[in-house]
Amino acid sequence: MGGHRNSTSSNLESGYASGSSSAAALPQITISIQHLKFLNSTLNSLAPIDILRWAKITFPNLYQTTAFGVSGLVTLDMLSKLQKETPSLPSIDAIFLDTLYHFQETLDLVEKTKARYPNVTLHVYKPEGVETTAEFEAKHGQEMWKEKPDLYDWVAKVEPAQRAYSDLNVAAVLTGRRRSQGAKRESLEIIEVDEAGLIKINPLASWSFQQIQDYIRENDVPYNELLDRGYKSVGDWHSTEPVKEGEDERAGRWKGQQKTECGIHNKRSKYAQFLYEAEQKRQQEELTAALEKVEIKEDRIVDHVEGFSI
Incomplete structure (x- = not known):
């Protein structure tokens, strides 16, 4: 892992630096493009728990998004x-985005998980305000x-x-994305760096849904009751359906729409552009409304003046 750098241009030339393009001052971690390729080729041969063990001792400010x-x-x-294996290493906190539209079964699972893993600190974030x-x-x-x-x-x-x-x-996050989930995830790497420099680690990228199921059963891991009703990927209740035989795991998400991701794993520039366009539209609407008020006022003045004409 490279040292700290202050020059954005040198970061772009040599690889990826966390925080290099983010408004927030993320911890600086520099990975060259060559190093990233080497890490991915090496980590692909490791078991998920070994990837997690490596990530824990490699990245500061590491969190799990779930x-x-x-x-x-x-x-x-x-x-x-791993925490029991090496209690001297820092624990990994988790981040949960509560959209306020989760299934009740998902919210019940959150409570079961908190009881099962009491040493994990869960940070819950809801829509602003x-x-x-x-x-x-x-x-x-x-x-x-x-x-x-x-x-x-x-x-x-x-x-x-x-x-x-x-x-x-946050400098790096652990995600649950896997290649077997289909859609745009088929070419998923173990380590990615997004446009803002956030490092994303996908330790289970190579696992199949069957391997996930086997692990959950063998280790008595609490899971969402909806899985027993045909759901494989569970999001908001308004955009999630059971999956039919032969369909991709995420086929039940946004069914009938040209959409496979909620935006968190899309390029951030897409949303920067979206916000820019939304702001432009808002400003145009305000300008139009202001002009309409001026026209109404002018019409009233004309009417008033004409009322006094001889």
Whole structure:
């Protein structure tokens, strides 16, 4: 792992530096492009628990992001085993994005998991400025997820995630993504670096759904009851359905839509552009409204003057 650098241009030339393009001051960790390729080729041959063991001693400010899907639960269980194995190493906190539209079964699982792994600190982030679904809908409308899906992704998931990374000074995160989940994840690497310099580690990238199921059963890991009802990937209740035989694991997410990710794992520039366009639209609407008021006022003045004409 390289040393700290202050020059953005040199970081771009040599590889990736956490925090190099983020508004938040993330801890500086520099990985050259060549080193990243070497790490991925090496880590691909390791078992997930060995990848986690390596990540724990390699990255400062390492967190686990989880929606309490099956992969995240396996990771959580492995991390608890590693903590017992080497209690002197720092524990890995978890980040959960509560969109306020999770299934009740998911929320029940959160409580079961907290009881099972009491030494794990869970940081819960909700959409900014609201605590309940009622408050969210009073602020954003009852079906924002249907009427403005991109804006919903930003408000409910992307912004809270970025706020968590900033608040907690996150440099690297463990995710539960796997190649066997299909869609855009088929070419997933073990380590990625996003546009803001956040390092993402996917320790279970090579595992199949069957391997995940076997681990959960053999280690008595708590899991979402919805899995027994045909669900394989569980997100918000309004955009998740059971998966049919032969379909990809994530086929039940956003069914019928040209969409495979909620935005957290998409390029951040997409959302920067989205916010820019939304702001431009807002400003245009304000300008139009102001001009309409001026025209109305001018019409009234003309009417008033004409009323006094001889």
